[in-house]
Amino acid sequence: SKQQLIERRIADYIRTNRGRGIQNAAALLIDTRSMDVLAQIGSADFFNAEIQGQVDGTRAPRSPGSTLKPFVYALALEQGLIHPLSILADAPRTFGEYNPENFDREFLGPIRACDALARSRNLPAVELAAQLRHPTLYEFLRGAGVKLPRSESLYGLALPLGGAEVTMEDLVRLYAALANNGELRPLRRTSRDPIASRGRRIIMPEAAFLTLDMLNQPRPEIGAAYSDQAAPVFWKTGTSHGFHDAWSIAVFNHYVLAIWIGNFDGRANGAFVGRTAAAPVLFQIIDSLRTTWPEPNEPHLPPPGANLKRVSFCAVSGDLPGEHCTQQLEGWFIPGISPITQCDVHQEVLVDAASGLRVARDDGTRQLRHEIYEFWPTEMLSIFQRAGVARKVPPPFLPGTDPEVAARMGNPPRITTPAAGQKIMLPLDKTIPLLAKTDGDVGEIYWFAGRTFIGKARPHEVFSWNASAGDYVLTALDDHGRAGSCSVIVR
């Protein structure tokens, strides 16, 4: 039976992983069609007092780590906050006194919603959870019958990161609702229990479908490029704060399987990480079940009549592509609900062919080119910068072409050589040294004599100007669009 098969797999796993301090586990397998409990392993060994083997790990409330995150995304999809390819910010942020950080203590910068869930990033999940309304994650869990003894404000924003204890049975019921088009049904322990033909809708079917779709990730032992569309496994892991509990839970074929690894006495172990401690045995069991009870694997398709559309998105902004968006990506959205705007990140600008600098309009005096650049909101751009991700942002305007130039932050370059108003005798080699003092954030200085671009130099680098006699206004323009000028006379 499935019960015996899972018991055997868990016993094998604990035998081979005892060296890592893994000595107890719990597991629950249900059929999502009938909600029948097919296997229930409360502990690795009922008769072993050392591991408190008589505790039922499927009913004990424990911190679920990140295993509730998919429901944050499901609610965010349903409430029109995101679609799977929306760009979220994985960036340091403070929520009042709460300073969440990621498991790896790093910040990836802007990230697609589907990747943020698949990679279990904490900041995007907390940020989304903070935006949820009617229901919030707390209201949703309470509505689904999860016992949360404290008030919403006491759990606060740690709730999506495992801040409230839940049982494995709760997790399995919730994941089964994802598999059942958003309908919650009670578990069925004996054949005497009635089969609920219809459940209670707790998630819109479209959001349930998209959430599972986002959880169809490559298995832990397989490279990131691989994803099995023919025999999908929708799975998530969780690691509780302080390494007390390692979780993994999967929806596959018509089943939900949950695995917990930990100690009933609460002893922590650095090896209790969902992905490395609980996911391997989860997949071993799934593989065994699939060979022993071969059922046809089915591709993941939207439920009949679902209000879902598959369209192209701009791969960079996650918005609907405009004519200048060259990288595109196919994805789902829920018409009438998902946030859909035209990409305004990619815009075409006119640049001066000689300097590569931007001009506001073609006045017929210069040779110009059309080029596509990315226009990001300042906040997003600084998140990219902090994450060390370079973006193709537009060059500054040519000096004097736009009043915007004057409005920039920081100090404009100050020309130190030659001095302002200086009368210069043209040397025999006809080159005049130019030097400007700039702010520390400057990478390049563009030099102009009057309206003519004469060349580029690095800060602190003397630029040699090939001059001829005349009266000039010299301009040094930095790559942030700030400019300083001085007049000189060359004779």
Ligand SMILES: [Zn+2]
């Ligand atoms: Zn675009």
